[in-house]
Amino acid sequence: MLQVRIHGRGGQGVVSGAEVLAVAAFLEGRHAQAFPSFGSERMGAPVMAFCRIDDRAIRLREPVMEPDALIIQDATLLHQVDLFQGLSRSGTVLVNSSRPLEDLGLSTLLERTPDVRLFALSATELAVRHVGRPVPNMPLLAAFAALTGVIGLDSVIAAIRDKFPARLAEPNVAAACEAFDIARKEASHA
Amino acid sequence: MLRQIEGSRAVAEAIALARPEVICAYPITPQTHIVEGLSELVKAGELRGCEFINVESEFAALSVAIGASAAGARSYTATSSQGLLFMAEAVYNAAGLGLPIVMTIGNRAIGAPINIWNDHSDSMSMRDSGWIQLHAETNQEALDLHIQAFRLAETLSMPVMVCMDGFILTHAVERVDMPTQVEVDSYLIPFEPRQVLDPAEPVSMGAMVGPEAFMEVRYLAHHKQMQALELIPQLAEEFELRFGRKSGGLLRSYRCEDAETIVVALGSVNGTVQEVVDAMRAQGVRIGSVAITAFRPFPLDAVRAAIGHAKRVVVLEKSLAVGLGGILSDGVRKSLSGIQLKGYTVIAGLGGRNITRASLHKLFEAAGRDELEAVTFLDLNTSVVERELVRERLQRRSGPTAESVLRQLGTVASGIG
Numbered sequence: 001m002l003q004v005r006i007h008g009r010g011g012q013g014v015v016s017g018a019e020v021l022a023v024a025a026f027l028e029g030r031h032a033q034a035f036p037s038f039g040s041e042r043m044g045a046p047v048m049a050f051c052r053i054d055d056r057a058i059r060l061r062e063p064v065m066e067p068d069a070l071i072i073q074d075a076t077l078l079h080q081v082d083l084f085q086g087l088s089r090s091g092t093v094l095v096n097s098s099r100p101l102e103d104l105g106l107s108t109l110l111e112r113t114p115d116v117r118l119f120a121l122s123a124t125e126l127a128v129r130h131v132g133r134p135v136p137n138m139p140l141l142a143a144f145a146a147l148t149g150v151i152g153l154d155s156v157i158a159a160i161r162d163k164f165p166a167r168l169a170e171p172n173v174a175a176a177c178e179a180f181d182i183a184r185k186e187a188s189h190a
Numbered sequence: 191m192l193r194q195i196e197g198s199r200a201v202a203e204a205i206a207l208a209r210p211e212v213i214c215a216y217p218i219t220p221q222t223h224i225v226e227g228l229s230e231l232v233k234a235g236e237l238r239g240c241e242f243i244n245v246e247s248e249f250a251a252l253s254v255a256i257g258a259s260a261a262g263a264r265s266y267t268a269t270s271s272q273g274l275l276f277m278a279e280a281v282y283n284a285a286g287l288g289l290p291i292v293m294t295i296g297n298r299a300i301g302a303p304i305n306i307w308n309d310h311s312d313s314m315s316m317r318d319s320g321w322i323q324l325h326a327e328t329n330q331e332a333l334d335l336h337i338q339a340f341r342l343a344e345t346l347s348m349p350v351m352v353c354m355d356g357f358i359l360t361h362a363v364e365r366v367d368m369p370t371q372v373e374v375d376s377y378l379i380p381f382e383p384r385q386v387l388d389p390a391e392p393v394s395m396g397a398m399v400g401p402e403a404f405m406e407v408r409y410l411a412h413h414k415q416m417q418a419l420e421l422i423p424q425l426a427e428e429f430e431l432r433f434g435r436k437s438g439g440l441l442r443s444y445r446c447e448d449a450e451t452i453v454v455a456l457g458s459v460n461g462t463v464q465e466v467v468d469a470m471r472a473q474g475v476r477i478g479s480v481a482i483t484a485f486r487p488f489p490l491d492a493v494r495a496a497i498g499h500a501k502r503v504v505v506l507e508k509s510l511a512v513g514l515g516g517i518l519s520d521g522v523r524k525s526l527s528g529i530q531l532k533g534y535t536v537i538a539g540l541g542g543r544n545i546t547r548a549s550l551h552k553l554f555e556a557a558g559r560d561e562l563e564a565v566t567f568l569d570l571n572t573s574v575v576e577r578e579l580v581r582e583r584l585q586r587r588s589g590p591t592a593e594s595v596l597r598q599l600g601t602v603a604s605g606i607g
Contacts, residue, residue, distance in 0.1 A: 019196075019363045026194035026365060034363040038220075038307055038542060057365075059461030061358055062546045 001054040002150055003064045007083050008073030008137075011043045016163065017071065017137035018049035023159035024141070024151045025053040033058040046081050053150065069148060071140050072096060073123070078104060090115040094144055096136045098122040119147055119186060121179060130175035131168070138172040139179035146183035153180045193368050197329035197359045200366045201294060202227030204333040206237040207374040208292075208340045210266040212258035214243045214251040218273040219306055220356035221296035225268055248273040252280035252293070259289040260395055262386040264340065268294035270356055274312045275300065278319075285320025285411065287396055288384070290343035292336065293321075296356040297457070297508075299541045303592035307542020308356040310456060310509040313485075314517050320411050322350040322418055323486040324438065325456040329359055330366050334437035335483075337369070338425050340378055345421060346414050347384040353485075355458040355508075357542070369433055377432050415487040422484050440489035443496045445471060446478030451558055452497045453479040454522055455506040459538070459545050463506065466550045477554060482518070493525035502532035504557045506550075506568075508539045515565035532560060538568035574598050 004021065008014035015036040022034035030053055037048040050064040066086040075097040077083060087093070091113075097104060097120045106118060121143045123136030130139075138160055145151045156176055161169045193200070202224050205213075213232070215225035229244075231237040245251045251267045259265040269277065274295060284291050300311040313323055322342065326332035332354040339350040354360060385395060399407055419440065426439035436442075444464050446452055453463050460481035470477050480496045482489070497503050503526070505519040516535035523533055534557055539545045549569050556562050574595055582588045 022363050023194045026192075031365055032194065032363075035358070035361055038357040038361065060465050060547070061458050061462045062544055065546065065548075 001052055001058070002069070003067050004051040004053075004069045004071065004144075005064045005067040006049045006051070006071045006073065006137075007077055007081065008047060009043075009077070010045045010047050012073045013135045013137035014047050014049045014073060017073070017141055018051040020138065020156070020159045020163050021051045021141055021144070021151070022053075023162055024145070024155040025051075027155045027158050028151060030054065031056060031058050033060075037063060046077055067091060069144065069150075070094070071144055073136050073140060075099070075104060078106070084109055087113070087116065089113050090117075092117045092144075092148055093119070094140060094147060095120045096123040096140055098125055117147070119143070119183065121183060121186075123175075123179060126175045126179055127172075130178070131171040135172075139175040142176035142180040143183035146180045147187050153177070156180075191368050191370075192365060194363060194365055196223065196361060196363050197332060197354065198223030198296075198361070199227050200329050200333045200368065201336055201354070201360075202231065203368060204336045205266055205292075205294075206231045206240075207369065207371055208266075208337055208378055209237075209264065209375075210240055210292075211263035212241050212243065212255065212265045214245050214254040214258070214265070214267045216245050216248050216251045216269070216273065218248070218270050219296075220298060220308075220360045221268045221270045221273075221294060223360065224294055224296070228266075248277040249280060252277040252284060252291070255291045255293075256280060256284050256287065256289055259284070259291050259383075260287070260385070260387045262381070262383045262388075264344075264381045265289075265291045266293070267291070268296065270296040271298040271300055271306075271312045274316060278316065281316050281319045281321065283396070284349045286407075288347045288411070288414075289349060290340075290347050290381075290383075291349040292339045292343055293349065293351050294336070295351050295353045296360045297353050298356040305541040308358050308508070309540050309542065310353070310507070311540075313351060313353045314509040316351070317486055317517070320348070320415075321486065322346075322348060322415065322484070324350065324352050324422075324483055325481075325485055326352065326354045326359065327442075327458060327460045327481050327483075329354075329362060329364050330435070331437045331483075332359055333366055333368070334429065334433070334435070337374055337377060338429055338438050340381075341425055342418065342421060344379075344381050344383075346418060348411075348414050348418070353457065358458045367433075367435070373432060377429065418487050419484075419489055419491075422487075438483055440484045440492045441480055441482045441496060444479045444481070446480065446496060446500075448476055449478035449499075450476045450501040451478075451504065451554060452500040452502075453477070453504045453506055453554065454482060454493070454497065454518065455479070456482055456485060456518060457508070459506060459508065462545060462547060463550060466547050466554060469547070469551065470554060475554075475558060477558070485518070485521075488521040488525075490521070490525040493522060494529070497522070498526065498529050498531070500531060502534065502557060502560065504534045504536055504554065504562070506536050506538055506545075510537050510540060533564075534562040535565045536562070536568055537565065543569060
């Protein structure tokens with residue numbers, strides 16, 4: 001079973017991100033479960049959502065406490081919330097940031113867990129350019145697909161079209177495709 | 191057809207397939223998405239022959255459903271938490287009148303303190319109202335139970351609550367197999383009411399009944415629930431024949447054959463319990479679990495048959511009978527009358543507290559060593575409780591408890607920062 005935790009702030013589409021990831025996995029014939037960390041949602045407050053993917057029915061109902069991958073939609077959370085709690089020692093971390101990894105102050109994390117794979121993607125910029133709004137969730141999912149190979153780009157695109165009406169889906173698909181290409185190049189260098 | 195959708199959406203579509211004629215709704219989280227979904231289906235013309243009535247309160251929601259059901263319409267509503275309390279008088283009336291309304295409960299805690307998260311306090315508060323109460327373990331089962339609920343309610347002329355864990359199920363996006371209209375039509379025979387308010391053929395409903403007959407009317411309601419103990423498994427069996435999957439029934443046992451320790455619970459937590467059972471079985475521990483689907487009527491004989499051979503039973507409850515302990519435990523204990531078996535009540539997950547594999551594993555190990563108290567509060571922060579008790583001892587005007595506990599936790603841990 002693969003477990004993903006998505007961190008972000010209210011209004012950034014964290015819950016939709018987990019949902020679209022689950023739909024993408026479902027479209028590939030896998031079992032998936034997506035759910036939010038429940039709370040009094042408000043714009044800008046730290047929020048989490050979870051996604052599990054498996055080849056058999058998923059019974060577990062606890063939040064994702066030992067993630068294999070983290071998607072961090074807002075880099076300002078890096079030093080505010082314990083984002084890395086429970087992260088697998090060989091996990092993948094994808095951060096939405098336009099700044100290079102060295103500038104994010106994550107050296108302690110890498111010293112503690114040298115096998116963690118860390119990537120940054122300027123997803124907000126991609127979203128603003130394609131969608132016209134700072135919603136980084138869909139490009140991040142596409143980058144996650146490229147970096148981990150857990151799901152294919154086609155499934156991400158199909159899931160985006162399943163979730164959103166065409167006027168929102170198509171710009172998000174464009175952002176996702178560009179993010180996928182960037183991340184694939186990055187992964188092949190890493 | 192297999193779909194990957196939110197639990198609330200799955201239930202809304204299942205209700206639509208059952209062809210309700212009147213839906214009354216008042217929003218309260220976490221049930222809101224269900225009635226929102228239904229209002230969309232009615233507005234889009236996908237659910238025909240159904241009147242969707244926006245009302246001004248939960249009291250009105252169920253009162254309108256009572257009127258609609260009395261007029262012979264298949265009627266549905268949904269609520270949660272304080273919403274269920276606000277309709278309490280109508281809840282008893284619907285049952286007392288024997289009206290086959292189906293209502294979803296998106297289970298959620300009851301305040302004060304204000305809390306929007308999941309536990310079972312709401313539906314438990316109405317456990318003796320005369321409604322049948324069924325608990326879903328997964329979103330698939332929630333969907334399936336709603337279809338069975340209309341058949342059950344209408345066969346007996348008695349209302350049914352389908353309880354599903356708020357947020358944990360209502361807001362989870364997972365795989366469900368959505369039946370077709372043809373399949374549901376073949377399972378749900380048209381509603382033939384026992385009683386109809388019809389101006390052409392007037393009758394009184396809800397007459398005043400004095401001491402000479404009240405007890406008999408109540409006895410007949412009890413008798414009907416006893417019939418439900420036979421009907422619920424029959425409907426689940428027929429459902430399996432038609433839809434090809436097991437859903438509903440009175441209860442489900444998991445790896446109980448040679449179990450020394452058996453865990454009993456309601457609802458979605460059973461999934462996590464089964465994961466822990468598997469992990470402990472792999473370590474050679476003889477443990478199993480029982481998910482109770484029918485909480486009202488309570489299946490005393492089935493529970494006795496499922497757990498009577500064990501050495502101990504751990505009843506895991508998402509509700510607290512303040513001043514007593516467990517609620518589900520009472521029924522389980524009654525089912526074991528005359529059998530010597532150690533019984534433990536564990537109160538867990540109140541107000542949305544996460545119930546984790548790690549905590550359950552430790553708990554079941556302690557149960558196996560018979561080291562549990564009769565009533566245990568899973569993951570209770572005892573230092574906070576102790577400090578608060580000391581503070582209250584030292585200070586007469588100690589102030590409100592909830593605010594003091596939050597202050598002790600600090601803004602970050604309490605999530606209010």
